Amino acid sequence: MKDYTKGTSDLIKNINKANVLDVIKKMQPISRIEVSKVLKMSKSTISAIVDELIKEGLIVEKGYGEKGTVGRKPIQLYFNPNAKFIIGISVESTNSIGILTNLEGKILKKIKWKTGVKEEAFNGIVKVIKALIKENKNIIGIGIGLPGITDIQKGIVNAPGLRWINFNLKEKLREILDYNIYLDNSVNYAALGEKWLGCCQEVENFVLINIGNGIGAGICVNGKLLRGSSYAAGEVGYMATGDDVFERTYSYEDYGYFERKASLSFLFESVSQALPHVKDMEDLIEEYKKQNLACVQAVSQFIKNLSMGIANIVSILNPEAVIIGGDILNYEIDIIDELKEKVRKIVPFDFDIKIAQLREDASAIGAIADVLLNTNNLLL
Structure with a gap:
């Protein structure tokens, strides 16, 4: 029998939060009342979500909009892309790329290296992730694209170019890194990158x-x-x-x-x-x-x-x-x-x-997008 997803209060809250953040990103500067009209949600619900986003640093208040027929001028809301940061890794059989970006996908640091095989390939990934972590403490997750069939739930990778067969990458990384880690095939991530910021928006x-x-x-x-x-x-x-x-x-x-x-x-x-x-x-x-x-x-x-x-x-x-x-x-x-x-x-x-359009950065950008999607910081 089919497993049904239960609409829990947390799930609904996360969906609403992602929607509010998305509207502010796309329509900034915008007031609370304007967000409530766009999403057809109550002013009190929008205000509570906006307050939470402000507390997290994702939204800032700055300036005032035009005054309506009555009352005060509405405070304008802006998205803060530098509130949090993400690491995206693109692993290919020959060369690999690691990037650190803000919430808009702006690349702040980029590292390229020769991939290697077996343990050498794994150690290279860990080394670059640790180097990027040193650049910023407020990192919400790590996305890694791999050149082979990747079980995104279990984290098991079959990549002949790396000589990895049934290699549980996620488990091995969790023994070393205390971050949310997301994996997928690197070409899937390249497609996701082009969908988010490239030629397929x-x-x-x-x-x-x-x-x-x-x-x-x-x-x-x-x-x-x-x-x-x-x-x-x-x-x-x-x-x-x-x-x-x-x-x-x-x-x-x-x-x-x-x-x-x-x-x-x-x-x-x-x-x-x-x-x-x-x-x-x-x-x-x-x-x-x-x-x-x-x-x-x-x-x-x-x-x-x-x-x-x-x-x-x-x-x-x-x-x-x-x-x-x-x-x-x-x-x-x-x-x-x-x-x-x-x-x-x-x-x-x-x-x-x-x-x-994103050329060699496509997969790493897609890895960033996957982290943002899984943490309710992005809608596509």
Whole structure:
């Protein structure tokens, strides 16, 4: 039988509080009476909530509005984005990012580091979190995006790029850190970041495809992240686009079939086999700029493979937009126009393909957003 959520007084209070804070953020300066009219709530209820928000430092009173027909001029309310702070971590297989922001997502401190694997990856996360904690004591939570299937309730992560299998990250972090900790797939967080502060603020249905050493997708349906029954929604790296998929069996420890056809790892391997002097992606880009035939052909095949995968995603989910993000944005390969052309040959639907606005910060910003959503400091 379905479990029903009980509408407790605390739950209702938190919803009302989040609504009041959201109205003040968006309509400041605004008076108590104006907030009550917008939310259609009693003046006494609004006043009690505003007093609580002022006590927490989230709202400040400053100046007076226009005087009405009778009585005093209303005191104006403003949101204080520097009342509290949040840590957001974006972990990827190669490089990771940690940020400290205020309640508006303004980045106050940013740290980048080489991720590593196994214990090295875990220790790097802890080191950066502790460094960011030293910047400010009033931190309300920590959000961490991971490059793999992440159980957001139990905190268990399966990330082949980190060599983590059934790794209980949340439990290990709680042994060291006394903070609210939230976890999710890093691409889900990238999608959430673009929804909050990036290119999808007015878009309700979109898919963000992160292209790096592997491939993952964050799916937003009706303004909400789609996670799936076992938190594996968006694991598009396991899609099959050719019958040679049956030549092997794929597991958590592996990159998926589609990742092996349309990731930067595939692109680099295909070029380096033809051009042994190509030692890294920077070398590859140089050869591409020179229009080296083997390199141009490899990039062309890479785009074809990617187009087939995107066409499958578009045909199933019918998004308004497909957002391209990830490490591919760090290299001078313009794929958008060719992707649009090829995908539109396969599917007849109207949609857009564009670049992630927040670029490398998208996932860390999304981690910040998740903390704010879970602590009733943000509505999307």
